[in-house]
Amino acid sequence: MDRYAVIGHPIGHSKSPLIHALFAAATGQALEYTAIEAPLDGFAATVNTFRAAGGRGVNVTVPFKLEACAYATEVSERARIAGAANALAFDGTHCRADxxxxxxxVRDIVTNLRHPIAGKRVLMLGAGGAARGALQPLLAAGPTxxxxxxxxxxKAAELANAFHALGLGAGVLAGGGWDDLAARGAYDIVINATSASLTAEPLPLPPGVFGHDTLAYDMVYGKGLTPFLRQARDAGAGRLADGLGMLVEQAAETFAWWRGVRPTTLPVIERLRVPLA
Ligand code: NDP
Structure with missing residues (x-):
């Protein structure tokens, strides 16, 4: 049986083994998917051990996504632009990263939530790894x-400038601080890619960033109504979503990359969903 795993530190909370087991059952694929906690200084050694035991691929999560890029022998363009990889595939001595x-x-917002990005104004809160990884696919979806x-x-300005230097986002992408938001009006989509929701901290957002048709999207999942989503609801945002759909959709993309079969995601999202309120 082909073996896969998710590697992180810590890893106990990971929903990836359950998601991939549900995908495997639904598509009739025979595979095993486990969770492995690597020591903070032992990512490469842990991957090497897994490969030596016949592992075919891994998902990579905090804090190893940068190391995963460096570990691979072939890195996709979007992983290179993101500066991080969340999936590796092994083929002999060759290792691909994506x-x-x-x-x-993007798939969760556009396909599942049916909220267009093309022609819309998008606000990204946060300039860490998750924000960086999302920028190129978001730009490709055509926001104004x-x-x-x-x-x-x-850090936000540097991130925007780094993308401009790659020839991406000219005239569309810019960065700044919380103080810049008051004058910018309401956004169609506001995405929280900060880790503030993990510690239940509110963000200093002017209520005017949310309009009645705004989708407020918190990348964090399974935490119910986070302070960010509560801020959005209280400011009148029309739609609230957490990051569960993003998690399941990236898992489905990875599964298709490894196995050549794309699983249906909505039943898995519905099965794992925790009500927001
Ligand atoms: P990083 O540590 O790389 O970045 C953290 C970001 O949050 C930085 O921009 C930081 O700002 C900001 N931040 C942290 N605390 C606060 C605070 N109290 N107030 C305001 N800003 C704050 O984290 P990641 O980018 O890797 O992850 C961000 C979130 O995205 C996490 O909650 C993670 O769970 C989630 N995520 C969800 C995924 C999914 O599939 N749904 C996938 C990946 C991530 P500063 O630069 O000023 O320090």
Whole structure:
């Protein structure tokens, strides 16, 4: 039986083994998928051991996504642009790396939530790894504006400039701090890619960033109504969503990349969904 795993630190909370087991059952694929906690200084050694035991591929999560890129012998363009990989596939001594987080986010917003990105104004909160990984797929979806706001304003501006240097996002992508938001009006989509929801901290957002038709999307999942989603609801945002769909969609992209079969995602999302309120 082909073996796969998710590698992170910590890893106990991971829903990936259940998601891939549900995909395997639904598509009739015989595979085993486990969760492996690697020591903080032992990512490469842990992957090597898994490969030596016959492992065919791994998902990679916090804090190893950068190392996964460096480990691979072939890195996809989007993983290179993201500066991080969340999936590896092994073939003898060859190791391919890709990053499906951003495509998972876009697919969840556009296909599952039926909220168009093309022609819309998008606000990204946060300038860490998750934000960076989402930028290229979001830009490819055709927004008229993509503004990155971050607690450290300079980091958001640097991220936008790094994309401009790659020839991406000219005239669409810009970055700044929370103070820049008051004058920018309401956005069609506001995505929280900060880790503030993990510690239940509210963000200093002007209520005017949310309009009645705004989709407020928190990348965090399984935490119910986070402070960010509560802020959005109280400011009148029309639609609230957490990051479960993004997680399941990136898993489906990975599964298709490994197995050549794309599983249906909505039954899995419905099975794992925790009500927001
Ligand atoms: P990083 O540590 O790389 O980045 C954290 C970001 O959050 C930075 O921009 C940081 O700002 C900001 N931040 C942290 N605390 C606060 C705070 N109290 N107030 C304001 N801003 C804050 O994390 P990741 O980018 O890897 O992850 C971000 C979130 O996305 C996590 O919650 C993670 O669970 C989620 N995620 C969800 C996925 C999914 O499939 N649904 C996939 C990947 C991530 P600063 O630069 O100023 O420090």
């Amino acid at each position: 990053n499906f987080d951003g495509v998972g986010l 504006e993509l503004f990155i706001a971050n607690r450290s304003a300079a």
